[in-house]
Amino acid sequence: xxxxxKVSRRSFLVTAAAAGGGLxxxxxxxxxxxxxxxxxxxxxxxxxxxxxxxxxxxxIARSEMGQGTLTGLSQLVAEELxxxxxxxxxxxPTPGQNLARNxxxxxxxxxxxxxxxxxxxxxxxxxxxxxxxxxxxAANDWKVPASECSAQNSVITHTPSGRTTTYGKVAAxxxxxxxxxxxxxxxxxxxxxxxxxxxxxxxxxxxxxxxxYGMDLKLPGMLTATIKDCPVFGGKVKSFDAAAVQKMPGVxxxxxxxxxxxxxxxxxxxxxxxxxxxxPIVWDEGPNAKVSSKDIAQMLKAGLDAPEAVVxxxxxxxxxxxxxAAKKIEAVYSYPFQNHACMETMNATAVWTADKCEVWTPTQxxxxxxxxxxxxxxxxxxxxxxxxxxxGGGFGRRGAVHDWVRQVVAIAKQVPGTPVKLIWSRExxxxxxxxxPITQCKLTGxxxxxxxxxxxxxxxxxxxxxxxxxxxxxxxxxxxxxFQGLNPPGPEASLGYTIPNxxxxxxxxxxxxxxGFWRGVNLNHNAIYIECFIDELAQAAGxxxxxxxxxxxxxxxxxxxxxxxxxxxxxxxxxxxAGVHRGLCVTMGFGSYVAGCAEVSVSPEGVVKIxxxxxxxxxxxxxxxQQIEMQLExxxxxxxxxxxxxxxxxxxxRMEQENFDSYRVLRIDGMPKVESIVMPSGGFWxxxxxxxxxxxxxxxxxxxFRATGKRIRDLPLKxxxxxxx
Amino acid sequence: MARLNVNGKDHTANVxxxxxxxxxxRETLGLxxxxxxxxxxSCGACTVHVDGExxxxxxxxxxxxxxxxxxxxxxxxxxxxxxxxxxxxxLDVPQCxxxxxxxxxxxAALLKQKPKPTDAxxxxxxxxxxxxxxxxxxxxxIHAAAKA
Ligand code: FES
Ligand code: FES
Numbered sequence: 001x002x003x004x005x006k007v008s009r010r011s012f013l014v015t016a017a018a019a020g021g022g023l024x025x026x027x028x029x030x031x032x033x034x035x036x037x038x039x040x041x042x043x044x045x046x047x048x049x050x051x052x053x054x055x056x057x058x059x060i061a062r063s064e065m066g067q068g069t070l071t072g073l074s075q076l077v078a079e080e081l082x083x084x085x086x087x088x089x090x091x092x093p094t095p096g097q098n099l100a101r102n103x104x105x106x107x108x109x110x111x112x113x114x115x116x117x118x119x120x121x122x123x124x125x126x127x128x129x130x131x132x133x134x135x136x137x138a139a140n141d142w143k144v145p146a147s148e149c150s151a152q153n154s155v156i157t158h159t160p161s162g163r164t165t166t167y168g169k170v171a172a173x174x175x176x177x178x179x180x181x182x183x184x185x186x187x188x189x190x191x192x193x194x195x196x197x198x199x200x201x202x203x204x205x206x207x208x209x210x211x212x213y214g215m216d217l218k219l220p221g222m223l224t225a226t227i228k229d230c231p232v233f234g235g236k237v238k239s240f241d242a243a244a245v246q247k248m249p250g251v252x253x254x255x256x257x258x259x260x261x262x263x264x265x266x267x268x269x270x271x272x273x274x275x276x277x278x279x280p281i282v283w284d285e286g287p288n289a290k291v292s293s294k295d296i297a298q299m300l301k302a303g304l305d306a307p308e309a310v311v312x313x314x315x316x317x318x319x320x321x322x323x324x325a326a327k328k329i330e331a332v333y334s335y336p337f338q339n340h341a342c343m344e345t346m347n348a349t350a351v352w353t354a355d356k357c358e359v360w361t362p363t364q365x366x367x368x369x370x371x372x373x374x375x376x377x378x379x380x381x382x383x384x385x386x387x388x389x390x391x392g393g394g395f396g397r398r399g400a401v402h403d404w405v406r407q408v409v410a411i412a413k414q415v416p417g418t419p420v421k422l423i424w425s426r427e428x429x430x431x432x433x434x435x436x437p438i439t440q441c442k443l444t445g446x447x448x449x450x451x452x453x454x455x456x457x458x459x460x461x462x463x464x465x466x467x468x469x470x471x472x473x474x475x476x477x478x479x480x481x482x483f484q485g486l487n488p489p490g491p492e493a494s495l496g497y498t499i500p501n502x503x504x505x506x507x508x509x510x511x512x513x514x515x516g517f518w519r520g521v522n523l524n525h526n527a528i529y530i531e532c533f534i535d536e537l538a539q540a541a542g543x544x545x546x547x548x549x550x551x552x553x554x555x556x557x558x559x560x561x562x563x564x565x566x567x568x569x570x571x572x573x574x575x576x577x578a579g580v581h582r583g584l585c586v587t588m589g590f591g592s593y594v595a596g597c598a599e600v601s602v603s604p605e606g607v608v609k610i611x612x613x614x615x616x617x618x619x620x621x622x623x624x625x626q627q628i629e630m631q632l633e634x635x636x637x638x639x640x641x642x643x644x645x646x647x648x649x650x651x652x653x654r655m656e657q658e659n660f661d662s663y664r665v666l667r668i669d670g671m672p673k674v675e676s677i678v679m680p681s682g683g684f685w686x687x688x689x690x691x692x693x694x695x696x697x698x699x700x701x702x703x704x705f706r707a708t709g710k711r712i713r714d715l716p717l718k719x720x721x722x723x724x725x
Numbered sequence: 726m727a728r729l730n731v732n733g734k735d736h737t738a739n740v741x742x743x744x745x746x747x748x749x750x751r752e753t754l755g756l757x758x759x760x761x762x763x764x765x766x767s768c769g770a771c772t773v774h775v776d777g778e779x780x781x782x783x784x785x786x787x788x789x790x791x792x793x794x795x796x797x798x799x800x801x802x803x804x805x806x807x808x809x810x811x812x813x814x815x816l817d818v819p820q821c822x823x824x825x826x827x828x829x830x831x832x833a834a835l836l837k838q839k840p841k842p843t844d845a846x847x848x849x850x851x852x853x854x855x856x857x858x859x860x861x862x863x864x865x866x867i868h869a870a871a872k873a
Contacts, residue, residue, distance in 0.1 A: 066821030066857045199817050206822030207813045208805040209758020209798035213823060216757035224752070249741060268740075270748035343762050343770060343823040343856045392760070392823030393856050426763045626817065630862070634820055637858025660767040660854060669848035671860035 042175035044133055046093075046104040047077055047126030050171035054154050056083045058127075059093050061105035062115040063364050064202060065394035066634075067689040068627035069115035071200045073123055075623055076116070079194040080127030080186065083167060084154040090201060095366035096385040110364040111399040111517055113590035113687020116623055120685055121185075128183045130174070137174035138165050188621050188682065197626035202390075214347045214362035214389040219419040222349065223252055224269040225411050226276050226423055229261040231431050232653035233512050235286040236260050245275040254279065255414045263411050269423050288512040288653035296438060296511040296650060297334070303461025303507030304332065304442040310476070312483030313495060313504040321455030321501030325446025329540050331533055333443070334714040335525035337648040337655075338436035338518055339663060344392020345429040346404035349421040350412035352377055357384045357409060362391035364399035372402035376409035395638070396517035400469050401434055427658040434516020435648055435655075437463035441529040446501075451541030453552060455501035458486070458530065464508050465515045465522075482506045484522040485587045485694065486530065489556070491684065493523065493589040495530070496559030497552040513650060519638055520693035523589035528643075528715070531585040531698035536711065545584050545702065546572050558681065559586055562595035562616040565677050570597035570614040580611060583702025585695040592619040592686030596695030598672070600703035606723035610640065610670070610700055616677035617692055620684035628688050629676040635693035636674060641666040643697035647716050664718075727787040731756065732800025742788035747771045749787045750797055758798035758826045762854065769853030772827035772834075773797050779834035798826035801833060809833045812870035820857035828853045832867055841871050 041051035049057040058077045064070035070090055078088050098105050106122060107114075131151055138156040139146040142163060149158050154167040188195060205211040230236055240262050242254035250271030257263050262281055266272035303309075322328060348361035350373070357377035363369040366388045374381040386405075391398060408422040424432075439462030446455035464479035473479075484493045486504050495504075518524070538548035546567050553560040563586040567573075576582055579601045586595040596615040602608050615632050622628055645664035649656045657663040697715075705711050708722050727738045729746070731754060738753040745764075750756045750773070759782055762770030766784035773782045774796040801807045805814070809832050812818075819825045828851075835842060835850050842850070847867055855863070 066819075068820070199814075200819075202822070203814055203817055203819055204805060206819040206825050207810045207829060208801075209756070209826045211822055212757070213760075215761065216751075218755065218757075268748060268752040270744050270752065271741075341856060343768070343821065343854070344760070345762075391821060393821045395856070423761075426765075630817070630820060630859070633861045634858030637860060638856070659765050660763050661765060665854055665856065666858075666860075667854060668851050668860040668863060671858075671864070674861050 042172050044130040044171055044174050045126055045179060046101070047123060048081060048130035050134070050167045052168045052171070054084065054087050054166050054168035056081065056088050056154070056167070058088055058090050059105065060090050061093060061098070061108050062119065063108070063110040063366070063388060063391060063394065065110065065364060065391035065398070067115065067631060068200055068624060069110065070202055071198065072116050072623040072627060073119065074201060075194040075198060076120055076124050077127035079191055080124045081131045082151040082153070085193050085198065087154065088201065092388045094385055094387060095370040098367065099370070099381060108366040109368070109399065110394070111396055113690040115689070117591055117685040117687050124185050125183050128185060129179050132180045132183070133174040133177045134167050134170055136177055137170040141165070141170065141173065194623050197624055200627070211390055213344050213392045214360065215344055215392065215423055217349050217360050217389060217421060219349060222419040222421055223265050223267065223415070224272055224421045224423065225263045225265040226269060226272045226425060227257060227261050227263040227407055227428060228276055228281065229428065229432050230283050230285070232283065232285040232289050233514060234288045235653070236284045237262055238282040238284040240282070241280040245279045248275045248278065251275045253415060255411055257407050257410045261407065263407070263422065265411060265415065265420055273425060285653060291512060291653045292651050293649045299511060300438065300440045300461045300509050303509045304440055304459055306461070306507045309459060309505035309507045310478045311503065311505045313486055313488050314502060316455070316501030318455050318457045318501045318503040322444060322446045322457065325455055326449040327447040327540060328444065329447070329537055330442070330444045331536055331713060332440060333529045333532065334440040335438065335528065336646070336715060337438050337513060338642050338646045339430055339433040339648050339657070340395045340397035340516070340518055341430070341660070341663060341665065342393030342395060342397055345424040345426055347421065347423040348405050348408040349419055350408040351417065351419045352409060352412040353417055355379070355383060358387070359384070359405055359409065360387045360389055361405055362389050362398060363402065364391070364394045368400065369402045369405050372405040373409050376406040377413060395519040396521070397434060400517055403432070426660070430658045430663060431655050433648070433655070434514050436518035436524065437465055437515040437522070438511065438513070439463060439525050441525070443529060443533040445533065445537045447537065447541050451543050453499055453537055456499045458504045459507065460505070461507045462509050463515045464510060465517055467508065467510060468515050477508065479506070479508065482522055485526045485589050492591055496556035496586065496588060498555045499552065512653070513655070519635065520589070520690045523587065523690070523694040524639065524642070524697070527585060527587040527694035528698045528701065531587065532701050532711070532713070535583070535702045535705065544573070549584065549586060553586070558593045558618055559588060561681065562586060562593045562618050562679065565616040565679055566595045566597040566614045569675060569677060570599070572597060581703045581706035583699045583704070583706060585698035585702065587694050589691045589694060590687030591684065592617055592688065592691040594691045594695050596699040598696070598699035598703045600700055600707055602704060602707040602722050604724040606721055608704060608717065608722060610672040612673040612675065613696060613699065614675045614677070615692055615695060616679055617688065618679050618681050619686035619688050620680055620682060622678050622680040625678045628678045631688045632676045632692045633674045635690065636696040637666050637671065639693040639696035640670070640700065643700060643715055644670070644717050727791070729787060729790055729795060730793070731795045732797060738787065740787060742786065744787050745783050746773070746785050746787050746790055746795065747782035750782060756797050756799050760823055760827060762824070768824070769831055770824050770827040772830040772853065774830060774834055777834070777837065779831045798830055801830065807833060808870045808873040809836065812866040812873065816862050816866045816869060818859050818862040818866050820859055824853060824855040828855065828863060832870070836867070836871060842867060
């Protein structure tokens with residue numbers, strides 16, 4: 001018996017050919033409806049399938065959205081499995097299968113930089129268990145003790161006799177064995193595949209156009225839809241005149257979607273888009289129709305001095321400490337709404353029938369997508385299925401909230417039996433984001449006569465993502481995620497600084513704009529607030545920014561480790577090239593320690609050039625150093641885009657930016673050189689996709705101060721003139 | 726009815742002549758390697774070659790390309806062997822990959838004009854957006870492809 005409950009061993013992935021017409025490309029597409037499921041090679045266990053030709057299929061529950069988790073998790077499984085890395089392929093189990101098999105693959109959620117750090121243990125065990133079962137099967141066949149056999153590169157050897165066989169030959173027998181109970185994992189220092197910068201498994205199809213993203217799916221008989229949700233959050237559809245567009249080319253249906261949206265379903269997306277643009281819609285804009293960014297700023301400002309606030313981190317007596325400080329510094333910072341602006345807009349395809357609902361979509365959390373499909377379809381989850389497709393970016397937008405899945409199911413329900421693909425226009429995607437939360441922060445610091453930081457009060461006022469999305473997780477009014485990077489010492493996101501009198505608190509102020517988890521989440525603005533203010537304090541104390549931090553980090557060796565590494569590599573304290581100025585940042589989030597040193601020049605006309613960022617990360621264990629470097633580089637683009645230009649503003653209750661012309665992002669001409677230091681110190685598993693993003697902006701802002709003497713406290717930078725007076 | 730030549734083959738497409746070639750490629754011809762990112766010629770995800778020049782397919786009507794030769798990512802090379810594609814694989818450039826077909830087509834056209842581009846040439850000519858932030862490796866891969 002296998003320890004993992006088994007369903008019939010059918011392929012979850014049926015080839016396009018098996019699915020019948022319409023799927024013209026020779027790729028694997030998850031397609032179940034009407035398909036004859038092929039019998040597939042036996043799964044040794046839930047994580048590992050070995051085909052007779054020794055191909056190893058590693059099942060990956062988390063979603064690949066560019067961050068490399070597919071490759072990293074495969075490396076971990078392969079490491080323990082002792083299989084031939086060249087023969088490793090991957091597949092996604094479906095959320096429905098996970099449900100049916102008692103969640104054998106665990107959590108599907110791919111956010112919070114969790115992909116590897118939270119599943120490394122059980123996927124490695126899955127690989128190790130499979131190896132032991134394969135060896136046992138060979139030993140049984142040879143009638144020798146398994147302890148006399150070993151495996152390497154998918155080949156099993158009976159050491160005394162020198163006999164060999166391969167995984168493919170014994171996989172069927174292995175799959176019938178009981179799973180081992182005692183599993184010992186390798187010491188990471190013995191890793192051969194994990195820990196190495198092996199190339200990604202998913203690159204080739206991405207350079208030939210073969211990779212199929214959600215938007216590219218084509219099913220037989222499929223129609224395509226596009227949608228307009230009330231641009232004012234909280235508004236509704238009052239009426240629409242379907243007859244006005246019903247006869248336009250290709251238009252098949254004009255349908256309401258819930259109370260707030262209208263969709264046009266047509267033969268092609270372009271036809272649907274043309275008709276939707278022409279469709280007369282009258283909105284009931286609801287209670288938020290007059291709200292603007294100014295009102296929201298006012299609302300947040302009131303929170304900066306409000307008597308009521310929830311404490312996130314506290315020690316000593318900040319009031320007394322500040323009262324007795326030799327020098328007191330105060331500053332107010334702010335950070336705006338941001339849109340994720342994934343390159344691929346939100347999309348999904350659904351087929352609804354009276355007894356079933358199937359959805360194909362790029363999602364960071366297949367299980368949450370399944371729940372959304374179930375809710376919207378009126379069918380229990382057991383009668384729904386979600387097939388995950390490749391994501392054209394996620395960044396948090398495609399994780400917690402599956403608004404587009406609800407929509408496509410609501411549309412498909414109105415055309416039973418017909419597959420409908422819903423693709424949002426970029427404009428819809430910009431207007432209906434789940435925005436980076438908006439906050440302001442007031443910091444008050446007290447220095448003693450020697451310039452030591454003795455007291456710090458940090459008051460954050462603003463939006464709570466958790467209150468909007470997981471209100472059940474708010475305990476005693478506290479959203480714990482608000483304090484990312486500012487927490488007391490701990491393994492997740494602690495403030496490294498030891499300050500005798502400290503108070504960090506939050507006054508929750510929730511405007512009507514829906515917030516979401518945006519790569520880096522609250523660490524983005526928290527790191528800007530604290531790390532720029534630490535520089536302000538160092539300046540006031542007349543102490544070098546590195547020395548000032550080092551002193552405060554005496555009890556935080558890992559924070560200190562990454563900070564020292566970047567300072568040394570960047571040449572802190574040594575002269576920079578003419579006109580170039582440096583700025584520092586150190587922080588912790590998602591279980592990892594990160595630091596950055598930015599080198600910036602500002603021309604007399606005020607043009608900022610970020611030349612280089614030296615960055616270090618200590619993520620405990622590094623599964624694929626090159627992928628980690630890529631995450632550092634990539635996250636800086638995201639963080640610097642926001643710092644330089646990124647801002648979604650509100651007018652008349654709706655967002656003002658509708659496309660990349662008004663929501664400017666970083667392009668290659670603004671990209672600094674990035675020097676990455678991946679320095680895993682071992683003993684813990686930290687995240688990689690998000691922690692580094694937070695260091696780019698504060699380091700650059702601190703460098704800009706040194707270049708210009710101007711302290712930028714409200715973002716984005718585009719609102720400030722840095723021209724030499 | 727529109728007539729167009731894509732990747733060396735003639736096609737007739739039963740579409741409104743006003744339709745942007747992006748959607749004719751994706752929806753009528755099934756060439757989904759060319760991506761939609763903005764629809765306003767801003768992001769470059771839809772970049773294809775028209776008579777050898779990089780063009781943003783979301784902003785060109787199908788009626789405007791009659792008699793011209795369109796090449797998409799699927800037709801850049803038969804097997805991913807174009808020097809740009811090879812450099813992209815060698816340096817593991819893509820992250821999510823969604824912007825990469827457009828990026829690669831833009832770079833292939835740039836290298837035709839400027840076989841040895843400087844960093845300044847790259848900055849001035851390559852305006853495609855990559856939200857995953859692959860620019861560091863894109864730049865390195867362009868130089869690698871130029872050397873190949
Ligand atoms: S989709 Fe054409 S440039 Fe963005
Ligand atoms: S690789 Fe994801 S947008 Fe460029």
